[in-house]
Amino acid sequence: MKYNFGAGHPMAPVRLELTVRLATELGLLAAPDVHVVDHGIASDATLTLVHEPAYVAAVHAASDDGVEDVRRGLGTEDDPIFAGMHDAAARIVAGTDGVAQAVWEGRATHGVNVAGGMHHAMPGGAAGFCVYNDAAVAIAGLLAAGAQRVAYIDVDAHHGDGVEAAFWDDPRVLTVSVHQSGATLFPGTGHASDTGGPEAHGSAVNVALPVRTSASGWLRAVDAVLPEAVRAFAPEIIVSQHGCDAHGKDPLSDLDVAVDAQRQVATWVHDLAHEVCGGKWVALGGGGYAVIDVVPLVWCHVLAIAQHRGISPLAPVPPAWRLHVREVLDHEPPELMSDVAGEVRYVPWQTGYDPEDAVDRAIRATRQAAFPLLGVDVSADL
Numbered sequence: 001m002k003y004n005f006g007a008g009h010p011m012a013p014v015r016l017e018l019t020v021r022l023a024t025e026l027g028l029l030a031a032p033d034v035h036v037v038d039h040g041i042a043s044d045a046t047l048t049l050v051h052e053p054a055y056v057a058a059v060h061a062a063s064d065d066g067v068e069d070v071r072r073g074l075g076t077e078d079d080p081i082f083a084g085m086h087d088a089a090a091r092i093v094a095g096t097d098g099v100a101q102a103v104w105e106g107r108a109t110h111g112v113n114v115a116g117g118m119h120h121a122m123p124g125g126a127a128g129f130c131v132y133n134d135a136a137v138a139i140a141g142l143l144a145a146g147a148q149r150v151a152y153i154d155v156d157a158h159h160g161d162g163v164e165a166a167f168w169d170d171p172r173v174l175t176v177s178v179h180q181s182g183a184t185l186f187p188g189t190g191h192a193s194d195t196g197g198p199e200a201h202g203s204a205v206n207v208a209l210p211v212r213t214s215a216s217g218w219l220r221a222v223d224a225v226l227p228e229a230v231r232a233f234a235p236e237i238i239v240s241q242h243g244c245d246a247h248g249k250d251p252l253s254d255l256d257v258a259v260d261a262q263r264q265v266a267t268w269v270h271d272l273a274h275e276v277c278g279g280k281w282v283a284l285g286g287g288g289y290a291v292i293d294v295v296p297l298v299w300c301h302v303l304a305i306a307q308h309r310g311i312s313p314l315a316p317v318p319p320a321w322r323l324h325v326r327e328v329l330d331h332e333p334p335e336l337m338s339d340v341a342g343e344v345r346y347v348p349w350q351t352g353y354d355p356e357d358a359v360d361r362a363i364r365a366t367r368q369a370a371f372p373l374l375g376v377d378v379s380a381d382l
């Protein structure tokens with residue numbers, strides 16, 4: 001909650017407060033097999049698994065002494081500096097690193113950090129509301145613990161550029177990002193032709209979707225790329241980022257992906273983890289700026305799926321949470337844990353390619369560029 005860029009900034013801490021409040025009302029934090037753990041604040045030694053020591057020093061200076069360093073992204077419109085910035089950002093890292101280690105060592109089956117998913121932070125600088133890259137640091141920690149193959153899945157509306165950059169030339173980490181094309185959205189990267197560095201061909205998979213991609217188009221794209229890529233890579237553990245800013249109500253993107261589609265993709269990632277890596281799964285939050293209607297619902301679905309207590313999309317939102325939203329935030333809250341009637345349906349890729357459809361062209365470009373490098377045959381696509 002102290003990761004707070006100030007009034008008017010889109011990444012408002014209330015989105016986490018509302019998520020935890022809803023999770024509590026849904027009973028998702030109280031089951032005897034669920035452990036809510038405080039992992040403290042990540043040490044500089046942990047942060048520098050990914051981040052440059054000079055950048056970590058700059059964050060300390062910004063945090064303690066109010067020293068801006070715009071060259072390193074500190075003190076920009078996206079990332080204004082604030083007192084306590086270092087501890088707040090390093091606490092997010094510790095949470096993700098802590099659950100990743102717990103899952104890796106078998107102390108937990110799945111781990112979730114809804115405050116995590118700060119995928120834009122770069123080794124040497126802040127970017128896109130992200131100070132430290134908790135996902136990248138946690139993955140580096142898994143590699144340091146002996147993991148040889150880690151899959152990172154990113155379904156945020158924005159390209160997962162910071163995680164991709166951290167492991168661009170590392171064949172031990174597969175990054176799969178499904179996002180609105182960089183041609184129309186920050187950070188401008190993540191093209192289908194970006195498939196990893198010279199030592200790691202095929203380690204990056206990017207699906208760059210057109211504006212106004214619908215929920216069914218989005219599901220078709222994720223289904224056409226994610227399972228085959230992950231199965232081919234055969235990871236030992238999956239780290240996924242569930243930024244929910246692809247929703248039609250989100251003010252920062254131009255996609256139109258309903259809550260239920262995001263719920264379905266979380267179930268797919270969970271199923272994939274059980275299929276390919278013994279269930280080892282770490283799920284993170286990420287972007288998401290429709291802080292009442294979308295973020296709490298999507299992330300509570302993620303929490304529920306990770307507990308094998310999946311919530312029906314037609315389940316009612318608990319009355320106490322709705323009352324709080326109405327009284328404190330003066331906003332008419334959602335009635336159901338979904339915003340469409342029933343499950344979003346989609347047509348699978350295998351039914352055929354439509355060259356007139358921009359989503360299909362995006363899917364095809366990704367499969368053609370990345371799949372041969374992963375050993376997946378795409379000749380049937382032609």
Ligand SMILES: [Zn+2]
Nearest residue numbers: 270274279308
């Ligand atoms: Zn499971």
Ligand SMILES: [Zn+2]
Nearest residue numbers: 156158245287
């Ligand atoms: Zn985003």
